[in-house]
Amino acid sequence: MHTKVAVIGGAGSVGASIAYALVLQQVHAEILIVDVAEKQAEGQALDLCDAAYLSISRCRKASFKEAGQADVIIITAGAKQRPGEKRSELIDRNYNIIKSIMDSIQPISPMSKILIISNPVDVLTYIAQKVSGHPKHLVIGSGTFLDSGRLRNYLGRIVSISPSSIHAYSLGEHGDSQFVAWSSASVAGMPLLSHPKMKGQDLEAIKRNVAKLAYDIIEAKGSTYYGVAAHVAFLAKALLQNTDQVFPVSHYSEKFGCYFSWPAVIGANGVQQSVDLSLNDDEREHLHKAIDSITSLTNRY
Numbered sequence: 001m002h003t004k005v006a007v008i009g010g011a012g013s014v015g016a017s018i019a020y021a022l023v024l025q026q027v028h029a030e031i032l033i034v035d036v037a038e039k040q041a042e043g044q045a046l047d048l049c050d051a052a053y054l055s056i057s058r059c060r061k062a063s064f065k066e067a068g069q070a071d072v073i074i075i076t077a078g079a080k081q082r083p084g085e086k087r088s089e090l091i092d093r094n095y096n097i098i099k100s101i102m103d104s105i106q107p108i109s110p111m112s113k114i115l116i117i118s119n120p121v122d123v124l125t126y127i128a129q130k131v132s133g134h135p136k137h138l139v140i141g142s143g144t145f146l147d148s149g150r151l152r153n154y155l156g157r158i159v160s161i162s163p164s165s166i167h168a169y170s171l172g173e174h175g176d177s178q179f180v181a182w183s184s185a186s187v188a189g190m191p192l193l194s195h196p197k198m199k200g201q202d203l204e205a206i207k208r209n210v211a212k213l214a215y216d217i218i219e220a221k222g223s224t225y226y227g228v229a230a231h232v233a234f235l236a237k238a239l240l241q242n243t244d245q246v247f248p249v250s251h252y253s254e255k256f257g258c259y260f261s262w263p264a265v266i267g268a269n270g271v272q273q274s275v276d277l278s279l280n281d282d283e284r285e286h287l288h289k290a291i292d293s294i295t296s297l298t299n300r301y
């Protein structure tokens, strides 16, 4: 099969769930499972092959070198949070892992799109681009795509409307400083905050509860993987099928000199365009705080 999607860290919970989501979403590609844990990678690939019988996807274990030639290279390798631990606390453990992976997959095919998922994702996306020298628009972090999905689910329950009819973004950092762009949020063509069921809602509490969901899931079952997997498979499809869909993902900003999560048009050329979304003064202040939080870590490298 010509099209290839590599999942590095594919033996782990997030990587294997992404591969499974790609199979279930009928992605027409060969999915390459790559991991330092070779035996587990072999097991995951064999298990996924059984599922792929009912799909147009194919699946096998592969090497780091093969991953470097894939159309989309998804990186989920690395340490995960313990209950109560912040994503930013993973940086020392995951910096070396991302750096060694970027070295082991060289030479990277010039048109490969690299999708970073490992946490802290905004910081590691910056590092992956910096150490590989791969073009900035082809290195993307999953950012707040998952948080925005969680937000839309939460708001959908409040207004009793399908989350797919709600347009609202969590932005900035896939971490504790994320914020909601309330001023641009809409439902069924009307400003979200004008919806009668949004009257009297505590917006700060909504934001806090959405940002806390990852902590709640980790506390309850040790880690999160299905939510992120479904979102990342969707993103990979947009890259492969050149859909020009808009997703809030971590991408490079020339203005701020770092990666942070912001809506972008995603297609075969990676980030095709960063969306010109306007923020009010309060949201702009939150954006600057999120950027400070990210750059306080990236500045170390």
Ligand SMILES: NC(=O)C1=CN([C@@H]2O[C@H](COP(=O)(O)OP(=O)(O)OC[C@H]3O[C@@H](n4cnc5c(N)ncnc54)[C@H](O)[C@@H]3O)[C@@H](O)[C@H]2O)C=CC1
Pocket (backbone or CB within 6 Å): 008, 009, 010, 011, 012, 013, 014, 015, 034, 035, 036, 037, 076, 077, 078, 079, 080, 081, 090, 094, 097, 100, 101, 116, 117, 118, 119, 120, 121, 142, 143, 146, 174, 223, 224, 225, 228
């Ligand atoms: N961005 C997001 O929205 C989300 C990110 N994550 C992050 O994803 C990462 C992975 O989480 P899990 O899959 O739950 O962890 P896990 O422990 O189940 O899997 C991690 C995998 O990485 C592999 N690995 C470690 N070093 C490697 C290397 N140098 N090369 C290749 N593979 C290597 C391990 O062998 C293991 O299979 C964590 O950093 C976690 O915080 C998790 C959920 C959501």
Ligand SMILES: CC(=O)C(=O)O
Pocket (backbone or CB within 6 Å): 087, 119, 146, 214, 224, 228
């Ligand atoms: C773990 C993580 O980053 C999340 O579920 O949001």
